[in-house]
Amino acid sequence: MNNKLYEYLLMLGDNSMILGHRLSELCGHGPNLETDIALTNISLDLFGQVRSYFQYAAEVKGGEFTEDTIAFLRKDREYRHVLLVEQPNEDFGHVIGRQFLYDSYHLPLLKQLTESKDETIAAIAHKSVKEARYHLRFSSEWVKRLGDGTDESHQRMQKAIEHLYPFIFELFQETDIEKEMKELKIGADLSRIKEESMTTIGEVLADATLKIPESAPRMAKGKTGIHSEHLGFILSDLQYMQRAYPDMQW
Amino acid sequence: MDIKSLEERFNERIDAGESIEAKDWMPEKYRKTHIRQISQHAHSEVVGMLPEGNWITRTPTLRRKVALLAKVQDEAGHGLYLYSAAETLGITRDEMMEQLNSGKAKYSSIFNYPTLSWADIGAIGWLVDGAAIINQVMLTRTSFGPYARAMVRICKEESFHQRQGYEIMLTLANGTPEQKEMAQDALNRWWWPSLMMFGPRDEDSPNTAQSVRWKIKRKTNDELRQQFVDNTVPQADYIGLTIPDQDLKWNEEKGHYDFGPIDWDEFWQVVNGNGICNKERLKARNDAWDNGEWVRDAAIAHAEKRQNNKVVKKSA
Amino acid sequence: MKKKEWPLFEVFIRSKNGLEHRHVGSLHAADSDMAMENARDVYTRRAEGVSIWVVESRHIMASNPEHNGELFEPAQDKVYRHPTFYDLPDELKHI
Numbered sequence: 001m002n003n004k005l006y007e008y009l010l011m012l013g014d015n016s017m018i019l020g021h022r023l024s025e026l027c028g029h030g031p032n033l034e035t036d037i038a039l040t041n042i043s044l045d046l047f048g049q050v051r052s053y054f055q056y057a058a059e060v061k062g063g064e065f066t067e068d069t070i071a072f073l074r075k076d077r078e079y080r081h082v083l084l085v086e087q088p089n090e091d092f093g094h095v096i097g098r099q100f101l102y103d104s105y106h107l108p109l110l111k112q113l114t115e116s117k118d119e120t121i122a123a124i125a126h127k128s129v130k131e132a133r134y135h136l137r138f139s140s141e142w143v144k145r146l147g148d149g150t151d152e153s154h155q156r157m158q159k160a161i162e163h164l165y166p167f168i169f170e171l172f173q174e175t176d177i178e179k180e181m182k183e184l185k186i187g188a189d190l191s192r193i194k195e196e197s198m199t200t201i202g203e204v205l206a207d208a209t210l211k212i213p214e215s216a217p218r219m220a221k222g223k224t225g226i227h228s229e230h231l232g233f234i235l236s237d238l239q240y241m242q243r244a245y246p247d248m249q250w
Numbered sequence: 251m252d253i254k255s256l257e258e259r260f261n262e263r264i265d266a267g268e269s270i271e272a273k274d275w276m277p278e279k280y281r282k283t284h285i286r287q288i289s290q291h292a293h294s295e296v297v298g299m300l301p302e303g304n305w306i307t308r309t310p311t312l313r314r315k316v317a318l319l320a321k322v323q324d325e326a327g328h329g330l331y332l333y334s335a336a337e338t339l340g341i342t343r344d345e346m347m348e349q350l351n352s353g354k355a356k357y358s359s360i361f362n363y364p365t366l367s368w369a370d371i372g373a374i375g376w377l378v379d380g381a382a383i384i385n386q387v388m389l390t391r392t393s394f395g396p397y398a399r400a401m402v403r404i405c406k407e408e409s410f411h412q413r414q415g416y417e418i419m420l421t422l423a424n425g426t427p428e429q430k431e432m433a434q435d436a437l438n439r440w441w442w443p444s445l446m447m448f449g450p451r452d453e454d455s456p457n458t459a460q461s462v463r464w465k466i467k468r469k470t471n472d473e474l475r476q477q478f479v480d481n482t483v484p485q486a487d488y489i490g491l492t493i494p495d496q497d498l499k500w501n502e503e504k505g506h507y508d509f510g511p512i513d514w515d516e517f518w519q520v521v522n523g524n525g526i527c528n529k530e531r532l533k534a535r536n537d538a539w540d541n542g543e544w545v546r547d548a549a550i551a552h553a554e555k556r557q558n559n560k561v562v563k564k565s566a
Numbered sequence: 567m568k569k570k571e572w573p574l575f576e577v578f579i580r581s582k583n584g585l586e587h588r589h590v591g592s593l594h595a596a597d598s599d600m601a602m603e604n605a606r607d608v609y610t611r612r613a614e615g616v617s618i619w620v621v622e623s624r625h626i627m628a629s630n631p632e633h634n635g636e637l638f639e640p641a642q643d644k645v646y647r648h649p650t651f652y653d654l655p656d657e658l659k660h661i
Contacts, residue, residue, distance in 0.1 A: 024306045024315070027322050028299035029534065031542025032572070033330045034593055038607040040323040047316050054312070068311045092545045138603060145596070148555060149548025156544065241310035241368055248426055250310035250368075250418075274631045320611075327608055334592040337574065343594060344571045403591070407612070549596035550570045556597060 005118070006060050007080065008181045010070070011223055012121075013053030014081035017071060019102055020046030021234060022089060031092055038138060042099070045131040052124045072242040076235055077225040083218065084167035086230045090160070093146055093153070097160035100139035100204065105171045107132045108196040112188040121186065140204045147208025154209065161205065162213045168197070169217035175224060264465055269395040272338035280464060283457075284394050285339050287466065289346045292332035293357035295325045296350070297531050301365040302374060310368060317414050318371060324411070328404045335396040351536045359517070360443050362525030369422055369429075369436035375415015376485070377437075377444040381478050383408055385448070388474065393465040416485065423489035430490075437486065438494045445509075446517045448475040454514075479507050573622055575601040577609050580617035587619050598622070 023043035030036025054067035061070075084102060089095050110132050113125035146157040172194040174182070181187025205212055241250070256275050263270065270276055299322050306322065309315040333343050349355035360378055365371065386408065389401040422433035449471040452458055461467040469477075479498075486493050497510030519525065572594040578587040590609050595601035601620040609615070629637060645651045654661065 021307060024319055027306055027319060028296075028303035028326070029538040029541075030326075031538070031545040032594065033296070033326050033333075034595065034604040034608060035542075035545070037323055037326050037330070037611075038604065040319055040326070041607050041611070044316060044319055044323070047312060047319070051312050051316070071312050072310075091541065141599065141603070145549050145552040145600075146545070149552040150544065152544050153548030153551070237307040240308045245310075245428065248310075248429060249421060250314060271631070273628060323611075327611070330593060330608060331591055334574075337592070342571055344569065400591075546572060546596075547569075549600065550572065553597035553600070556599075 002060055004177050004180055005186065006057050007177050008187055009053050009057040009060065009121075010078075011080040011177070013050050013057065013070075014079050015085050015102070015106075016046040016053070017050040018079070018081045018231075018234065019085040019098070020044075020050060021238060022085065022087075022098070023095070026089055026095065039095070042135050042138070045128075045135070049124065049128045049131070052127075056120045056124070068242070072239050076227065076231055079225065079227065079231065079235075080223055081227075082167065082170045082222040083220040083228050084164065084170065086222075086228060086234060087164060087167065088230060090163075091156060093156040093160035094164065096139055096142045096146060097157065097164045099135065100143045101164055101168050101201065103132060103136035103139050104197045104200040104204075105168065105193060107136050107200075108193040109188050112192065115185075116187070117185040136200070140200075143204055143210070144208040147205070147210040157208065158210055161210055162215065165213045166215050166218040167220060168201075170220035170222060171197075173223075178223075264393055264463075267465075268393075269398065270393050271395045279460075281339055283461070283464075283466065284397065285336055285341050288332055288336040288339075288394075288397055288400075289341070289349065290356050290358075292329045292336065292346065293350045293355055294361065295329035295332060297357045297361045297535060298378075299325045299329075300531055300534050301361055301363070301527070302371060304365050305368060305371050308368070309371075314418070321375070321411050321414055324407050327407070328400075331400040331403055332397075335394075335400040338396045347539055351532070351539055353523070353532055356521070358447060359520040359525065360447050362520050362528045362531060363439070363443055364526050366439070367432050367436060369419070369432040370440065372415050372418030372422060372433065373436035373440040375411055375413075376419050377415075377440050377482065378447065379408065379411040379415060380482060381444050381447045383412060384474050384478050384481070388468050391465075391468060419491070420489050423491055433489075434491055437491050441494050442512065442516075443520075445475055445478070445512055448472075448478065450514070450517075476506055479509050483507050572596050573624070575605070575620045576623050576626060577601075577605040578619040578621075579605075579609060579615035581614060582616055587617065590614075592623065595620075 020043045023039050023046070027036065027040045027043070030039055050071065051067055054070045057070055058065040058067055084098060087094065087098055107129070110125045110129040114122055114129055116122040116125065143157065146153045148154070172190045174190050178187055178190060182189050202212065257277055260270075260276060260280075270280075302318065302325075303322050306315065306318055309318055333346055336346060337343060346355070350357070365374070383405065386401050386405050390398055390405055392398045392401065419433050419437075422429040449455055452470045452472045455471055458467065458470050462470065483493060483498065495510045497508065499508055501508045520528070523529075573596075574592055575595055575598070576592050577590050579590045580587045593601065593604050593608055595604045598620060601622075602618060605618050605620050610618070
């Protein structure tokens with residue numbers, strides 16, 4: 001049981017961490033200062049969540065585990081995030097598209113988790129749900145601005161959605177661990193999330209004058225550890241210090 | 251009133267320690283000096299995000315990551331406050347960005363040095379922010395109100411930056427031999443550029459007298475530099491790191507540290523665009539600005555559409 | 567054609583309930599909705615506020631400093647508007 005709870009916490013934490021990592025790459029490179037600051041706020045919120053999940057995961061695991069060994073010292077196969085969040089910052093349209101699609105899932109997820117039978121998860125969700133609500137508001141507004149802005153921005157945003165949308169289905173595919181956590185009323189029911197998420201996506205894209213792509217879902221198995229080629233490069237950054245200088249205090 | 255009496259009245263106000271506000275009459279040179287100085291200061295904050303930003307994805311721990319992200323983000327905020335202060339004088343943000351991106355405007359040369367190791371993040375926080383704070387605390391009392399107010403806000407927020415950097419150095423200095431070496435190497439590389447941050451010697455700084463007269467600066471470059479050395483040497487001693495200056499010693503008589511000569515050739519080389527990272531910093535700023543253009547345009551276009559929809563709805 | 571810049575907004579923040587909103591600074595935004603979000607992200611990073619006002623800078627009418635004499639100096643000799651103008655015995659309390 002503990003091992004499964006641990007794995008579930010990794011799924012929650014890794015999504016926030018890899019998405020936060022992608023956003024942190026942009027710090028100092030945003031389209032203007034206001035937007036740069038706003039995106040970094042989201043990244044900081046996500047890393048705050050990561051720390052809560054991993055501190056708890058370390059507690060669950062016991063022994064020598066810490067938030068940092070969990071964040072930095074796993075092998076690539078042991079990361080449990082979905083492929084959506086590791087998609088690169090192709091342009092600002094992709095950044096916003098990725099954020100929006102994830103937020104549309106993240107908010108209903110956290111809403112459910114506030115009711116989790118696991119008190120620590122419920123407490124983390126209680127704090128994070130407010131952050132996610134703001135993130136969704138922010139990203140939805142930007143999807144509308146870019147979708148219904150200029151011709152160029154419309155085309156770019158549509159292109160970003162075409163690329164990213166097929167990745168969202170992985171979020172709703174229930175793994176064995178998610179099923180078990182749902183049954184124990186620790187985890188969330190993905191089918192309920194899907195319903196809310198798809199409604200949000202439909203409404204916002206319509207407002208943004210964007211088309212929902214008809215392309216088939218991408219084959220994606222991030223939750224079980226099979227990732228795209230992007231992850232290796234992310235980890236070579238993320239893990240650089242801990243790998244190059246092992247067993248030190250920082 | 252004629253210009254001459256306006257100028258006399260202005261000087262009286264400066265002498266009386268009054269704040270000058272954006273809409274007040276001011277000599278054209280005072281306005282221009284401020285636009286230049288405040289925008290350069292803002293550019294330094296914004297370009298200053300790059301060397302540290304370089305390590306955000308590679309921090310060794312999560313705690314260090316959130317601290318560094320928050321710090322670099324603060325610098326964006328500080329750039330924003332300063333650009334806003336300059337804008338009260340009749341220049342736009344886009345005009346200032348254009349000056350930065352074209353290479354016409356200057357920014358602090360220290361940011362043209364590379365960050366080569368994690369310890370550089372510690373050294374920048376400790377030394378570069380330490381030097382900046384000395385300058386900025388002085389500027390909270392500068393004569394131009396919007397600049398002084400931006401500085402008050404910035405100093406309040408910056409208080410964690412130097413502590414963040416020094417804590418990194420402290421941890422490294424108390425760590426393994428390899429970590430201590432990393433810290434010493436960073437100090438060796440950042441020490442002299444930090445001293446150069448205060449600008450040329452007083453005798454080579456023709457603008458200083460006028461700046462002091464107008465209470466833009468309240469201390470000279472050399473006075474500020476001395477204050478920085480005096481503050482910093484004991485901090486290096488405390489963590490057992492050695493400042494890379496053989497001439498450095500306490501002067502009992504003066505009550506200050508004496509220190510060795512600064513390599514002004516290096517200073518001018520970097521100022522003139524030939525530092526290790528000048529081109530890369532400018533390219534990063536240009537890329538961010540150019541790649542953001544369609545985003546900024548889209549937001550304006552969308553805002554206009556929303557506005558028109560409101561008008562249509564109202565009249566319907 | 568000159569590019570359209572995001573307009574400048576002034577930001578006012580109530581730091582806690584019971585206090586007035588105070589001017590804290592400026593920022594750029596494409597419209598007032600975005601200005602509100604930007605103000606939240608730029609000016610309340612350290613839990614500085616419980617309420618935000620934003621207004622586009624061009625809508626603020628400012629007094630002209632050249633008129634300061636006629637606007638503000640006449641009030642300076644109206645000492646009878648201040649409590650210290652009135653001579654009352656010291657032993658009197660609560661007045």
